[in-house]
Amino acid sequence: MKKAQIQSMESIVVLIIVTIMLVIGIIFFSNFQGQDSERMLDQERELNAVSVALQMINLEELRCSTATIRTERCVDKLKLNAFVGISNSNYDFYFDKFGNTNISIQLIHPKLEEEKIHIYSYTGNFTSASIHTFIPLTVFDPINNVRHFAIMEVRALS
Amino acid sequence: MRKAEVEISFNWIFILLVGAAFLFFFFNIINWQIDDGEQTTQRTISARLGPIFDALQSNPETVKVHDRVAFEVDFRCDLDTGHEYQLVNSNQIVQLPYQLFFTPERIGGSRLISLVKKFSVPYDIDSLLLLTDERTEYVFLGSDNTITRFYNLLPDEFVKRQINSINDYRAQDFRHTIFISSSELENLPQRSSNVVLQNNNVKINGEEFRRVNDALTLAAIVSGDEKNFKCTFDKLIKKTEIINDILINRSNTLGQHYVDIGNSVCASLYQPEIVSNRINDVITNNNQFNNQRIQDIAQANSNLRRQSCITIY
Numbered sequence: 202m203k204k205a206q207i208q209s210m211e212s213i214v215v216l217i218i219v220t221i222m223l224v225i226g227i228i229f230f231s232n233f234q235g236q237d238s239e240r241m242l243d244q245e246r247e248l249n250a251v252s253v254a255l256q257m258i259n260l261e262e263l264r265c266s267t268a269t270i271r272t273e274r275c276v277d278k279l280k281l282n283a284f285v286g287i288s289n290s291n292y293d294f295y296f297d298k299f300g301n302t303n304i305s306i307q308l309i310h311p312k313l314e315e316e317k318i319h320i321y322s323y324t325g326n327f328t329s330a331s332i333h334t335f336i337p338l339t340v341f342d343p344i345n346n347v348r349h350f351a352i353m354e355v356r357a358l359s
Numbered sequence: 360m361r362k363a364e365v366e367i368s369f370n371w372i373f374i375l376l377v378g379a380a381f382l383f384f385f386f387n388i389i390n391w392q393i394d395d396g397e398q399t400t401q402r403t404i405s406a407r408l409g410p411i412f413d414a415l416q417s418n419p420e421t422v423k424v425h426d427r428v429a430f431e432v433d434f435r436c437d438l439d440t441g442h443e444y445q446l447v448n449s450n451q452i453v454q455l456p457y458q459l460f461f462t463p464e465r466i467g468g469s470r471l472i473s474l475v476k477k478f479s480v481p482y483d484i485d486s487l488l489l490l491t492d493e494r495t496e497y498v499f500l501g502s503d504n505t506i507t508r509f510y511n512l513l514p515d516e517f518v519k520r521q522i523n524s525i526n527d528y529r530a531q532d533f534r535h536t537i538f539i540s541s542s543e544l545e546n547l548p549q550r551s552s553n554v555v556l557q558n559n560n561v562k563i564n565g566e567e568f569r570r571v572n573d574a575l576t577l578a579a580i581v582s583g584d585e586k587n588f589k590c591t592f593d594k595l596i597k598k599t600e601i602i603n604d605i606l607i608n609r610s611n612t613l614g615q616h617y618v619d620i621g622n623s624v625c626a627s628l629y630q631p632e633i634v635s636n637r638i639n640d641v642i643t644n645n646n647q648f649n650n651q652r653i654q655d656i657a658q659a660n661s662n663l664r665r666q667s668c669i670t671i672y
Contacts (some may be wrong), residue, residue, distance in 0.1 A: 224385075245406070248531070252410050259417050259596075261483050262605055284607035291601055295457035329381060343669045344616050 216305065242312045242359075243332075250334040250357035253299050256351060257320075258338055262287075276351070278342040281318060288321050295321055303331075303356045308340060308349045327358035386572055401449040405428060408444070409453060412460060416488040419477040422514040431467035434460070436590035459598070461578035462490045462533055462561055462589055469493040474581065476574035479655040480641055480648060482606060482672035484599050487583040487591075490640050493518055494534040497580065500525060503541050505556050507582060510539075512573060517581075537583035552583040561651075563588055598647050603638050605670060610634040613669055625668035633659055634671055648662040 254333055257263075263282055265275035282348040288295050304321040333356055360526065369399070415423070431447040442455040447465070452519040459478075474489040497519040499510040510521045522528060524546055538544055543562065544553045555562040561570050566585040570576050575592075582588045612627035628634075640652040660671045 216377070222621055248410065249420065252413065255417070256413065261485050263481070277609070279609040279612055280605050282612075283605045287601060289605050294457065294601070297454075315611070328528075344613070 212355075246332050247359055248302065250302065250332045251356050252356040253302050253304070253357070254336045254353060255335045256298060256303055257355065258326050258336055261278050265339075272339075274336075274338040275348075276338060278338045278340050279321065279344070281306065281340065284315075284316065285320055292324070296323075299323075301325065301327060301358045303358065304339065304353065305349050306338070307350045310350045311347065313349070323358055331356040331358045335355075368426065379525075379650070380563065387488075398449075398451075399416050401451050402445050404446075405446055405449070405451040405453050408432070409455075409458075412458060412488060415473050415490075416459070416486045417477055419475050420470070422474045423433060424472050424516050428467050429471045431465055433465050434462045434584075434587050436586045441596070442587070442590040457594060457598075458488070459485050459595055460490055461487045461582040462584075463495050463537070463582060464584050464587065465534065465608045466490060466492040466605060474514060474517075474577070478574045478595065480571065480599060482592055482602065482659070484602055487578050489578055491517065495583075496520075496531070496533040497538045498522060498528060498536055498538050500538055500540040500544075506539060506541055509556065509573075509576065512577060513580065524647075535583070536582065539580055554580050554583055568592060568645045569650075571594065571650065571653070574586045592644070596642060599642055599648075599651050603641060607635045607638050610638070610671060611672070615667070621669075624666050625663070628663050628666060628668055640672075 218331075263276045263280050265272045286317045301320050301323045302321065303319070303323055305317050305319045307317045333354060336353045336355075338353055339349055340351045341347075342349065373474060381624075386425060403505070413509070415421075432444050433447060434442075434444045436442045440452075440454075440461075442454050442458075444455065446453045447467070452608075456510045469492045471490060471492050476487045476489065478484045478487050481492075495518065496519055499506050499519065499521040501523065502521070502601060507521070512520065513519055518533070524539075525538065528548070530548055532637065536548065538547065539556065541556060543555050543565070547553055552564050553562075554577065559568075559570055560567045561576055561579045563579055563583065563585040566589070568575075568579065568588070578591070579588055582591075609631055610633075614626060614631075617623075617626035617629060634656075637652050637655050640649055643649050656671065663670045
């Protein structure tokens with residue numbers, strides 16, 4: 202092999218190695234970017250679940266109140282029962298607020314036969330695992346004058 | 360040219376081409392990263408503003424002056440797109456499908472000022488977020504009782520002043536001026552709007568709305584924009600309809616409960632014509648609030664409390 206041919210071969214090999222390194226760099230970079238986006242999405246889902254839970258316990262539709270006293274983190278049981286039907290018939294309105302979540306309230310003490318009340322359920326499709334947020338609250342039954350200790354569960358779906 | 364010379368020239372051209380390709384490639388990556396970074400920042404600001412506004416709204420009867428923000432936000436409302444906001448010079452648009460925010464058309468580039476008012480008819484419907492900034496000025500014209508009362512109701516944190524008439528007005532360096540008067544103004548200065556406080560109505564740039572309570576009137580003043588106000592007003596009507604349905608359902612259950620246990624006093628006070636029908640009439644057929652029915656329900660609630668019955672709200 203002549204000297205000129207060897208030099209050309211050298212140039213081509215260098216070119217191939219540089220190209221391979223470049224391709225590996227691009228693959229590594231895009232993988233990193235993908236992981237970053239996934240992490241940001243997870244963060245947003247978590248924030249969304251907390252935000253939905255906070256909105257839910259402050260929801261005026263459910264709040265226990267008298268004309269003078271405003272009770273925090275308290276849900277009126279009669280309003281809750283009415284809300285279950287009404288939230289279904291106003292699904293679009295509440296979808297904008299609660300999005301891809303399932304929200305339920307579980308009465309812990311004293312317990313009732315119907316322990317878990319589903320107050321909003323996302324009706325679309327979802328694939329990945331959900332993020333759960335739990336918030337303690339009181340459910341007040343004005344007819345029997347009983348306060349139930351309860352847990353609100355918000356499952357963020359994606 | 361000798362063969363060795365050709366080879367050297369070829370090597371230099373090769374190095375130049377590959378170098379240029381590398382430079383072009385990395386230059387593009389850097390540019391793309393900068394653009395992406397800016398878009399991510401704008402996306403993050405847009406996305407985070409929503410929860411911040413929601414958090415503000417959950418503290419009723421508060422007024423806050425926030426740190427200066429570098430960005431400006433446009434609030435829009437039309438039939439096709441609904442209520443939305445967009446950062447100026449950004450393509451990120453965020454919809455506001457249920458939020459009860461009353462704002463001028465544009466805020467930002469200065470300190471933001473927020474006021475949260477509870478809206479009740481007479482039962483609580485929601486908190487209204489009244490949001491403006493230091494570049495929006497509120498000028499109250501005249502000294503009649505209503506004008507003076509709302510001048511005093513608007514917190515001192517807002518940029519406000521009261522003058523005798525529009526002739527005394529000297530324009531200053533504000534982005535927008537909202538004139539609050541008792542009669543409609545002609546020949547408004549540039550970059551301004553007019554909110555007219557009448558006995559039963561409030562007129563924003565000529566469009567009339569029923570005055571229900573001070574919270575909604577303050578909302579009209581702070582917004583000063585008829586389209587944005589109308590959008591949020593419609594959402595308020597929708598929210599009231601839902602709460603009405605819940606309270607009617609609850610009242611019927613309570614009425615039946617009192618019949619079942621033989622408490623005729625409370626049962627009679629929960630008759631549909633006293634409670635359910637009146638709640639139903641809080642919103643009129645033309646989507647306005649009925650002040651008479653609001654008073655009737657407040658009265659019915661006091662009667663129930665007086666008789667030690669469970670109240671409507």
